[in-house]
Amino acid sequence: MLGAAVALAALGLVMVASASVAAAERATGSGLHYALRHAVALAVGAGAGWLAWRVPLAVWRRAAPALLGVALALLALVLVPGIGHEANGSQRWIRIGPVGLQPSELARLMLIVYLADHLARRAVEVRTTLRGFLVPVGVLALACALLLAEPDFGAAAVLAATLLAMLFLAGVPLGRFAALAGALALAAGAAAVASPYRFARLTAFLNPWADPFDSGFQLTQSLIAFGRGGWLGVGLGESVQKLFYLPEAHTDFLPAVIGEELGLAGTLAVIALYALLVWRILAVAARAWRGGLDFAGHLAAGVGAWLGIQCSVNLGVSMGLLPTKGLTLPLMSYGGTSLVATCLALALVLRADREARLWGGDALTRIGAGGGR
Structure with a gap:
């Protein structure tokens, strides 16, 4: 679980640096402004997560x-x-x-x-x-x-x-x-x-090309990015859509830049990492429930459901499968509060896993049978 999370966070930092360079240059004069802020937020999240992990459930x-x-x-x-x-x-x-x-x-x-x-x-x-x-x-x-x-x-x-x-x-x-x-x-x-505005945004995904310069603008630009990427992508840092064509390229629509620069192969790799992460979190929940640690089980299940749902929605929006929602991609998109909250959530799951292994019913059974220390 931790390996998948670290891989996603590391790739996210690289992709935020790539996707935000033009917007950062225009807004602050430094193309690395958002990437540096993202790195700081990631460090704060890791530190906060370590502290949270040390606190018993x-x-x-x-x-x-x-x-x-x-x-x-x-x-x-x-x-x-x-x-x-x-x-x-x-x-x-x-x-x-x-x-x-x-x-x-x-x-x-x-x-x-x-x-x-x-x-x-x-x-x-x-x-x-x-x-x-x-x-x-x-x-x-x-x-x-x-x-x-x-x-x-x-x-x-x-x-x-x-x-x-x-x-x-x-x-x-x-x-x-x-x-x-x-x-x-x-x-x-x-x-x-x-809300007419919200209704227009929610229905635009059905046919974004009907209004490509207003309600369907974000989605059409996202689909163009995925189309340009093809199987293997145009290359890291070579995205054209991030150059003020695709709004929120480093936040809500980061998957489109991933698809353009890393192609279908890169997109599928990201999806596989998220699937592995959520599966491992749900495995922690199952282990905790088996061991009689109900709070740990429900907590891990909640975090797994949250991350699985939000990842699915963000990817679905970027690919035109769901209405535009304005949600970030956990661990990868730019957004300090989101990063810190996700790191804290993963730390609690790691704590749940540790306690389930040490104090759960399965662990006590193994100890009683001479299979543990």
Whole structure:
């Protein structure tokens, strides 16, 4: 798992340096400006992850209610005029000097920790009573409402899908799960129809060439990048689309630059690394559950679901398979808060893996049989 994560982060740094060079040169006069900031964020994330890994999961579990409060407070704080910073029509950032903090990235991880604790403590209630089921649903509804107020439709969708996956894996009755999924789908549809701009963005992917200079502009430029890349790509650093043709080339549409410079082969390699990462995370969840460590299992499953869903959505958007959402590619796209949050999440999974190996039921069985130390 760690090897796949390091490989993705290293390749991400290289690709951000390549994809951002023109935009950085125009904005700051230095073509490496965004790459250097990305490297700093990666170093901060690695350091924060190391510290998080050293903290026992029991401490994180005790902090779960407080983390829920912090998550909701951050999502509310960004909406306060004078505190929240607006960019590209959305109020998603809080400025702290030269640093921009995106609360939704950190809040997502905090909510996963909270739900993992709730599912572990109230396992029977969640499966058998309506109250145990409605508590996490209420938290999800409140968090999504705050995200939609920014507005950040993509973050709300990923959060909802992640928490849905956690509830499903926790054994929520299929009828309740289907009802919740249907209600969320109806709410998402209503939110899309209520905003003409959002509706145009969501439907543009069906035929981006019908309006290639407005609602379909990002996607048409992304598809051109993939088309230019062919099987093996045009070569590292040789992308043309990143030269002000493709918006957000180093953030949301980084996969298009990967496809152009490294071709189908490079794109498939990236997808394979993400698949390996998510599979290994879910394997940690399974090991923790087998060992009776329910909190660790739910936590790892939540992180795996989050990363798998967000990667799939980002890649799907770049390839024209899904509507434009404005989501980054975890571990690879430029974005300091996203990088730090992802590093923290992976550190918690590594901690869960360590505790499952040391203290899980399987480990204790091996020790009792003389198969461990």
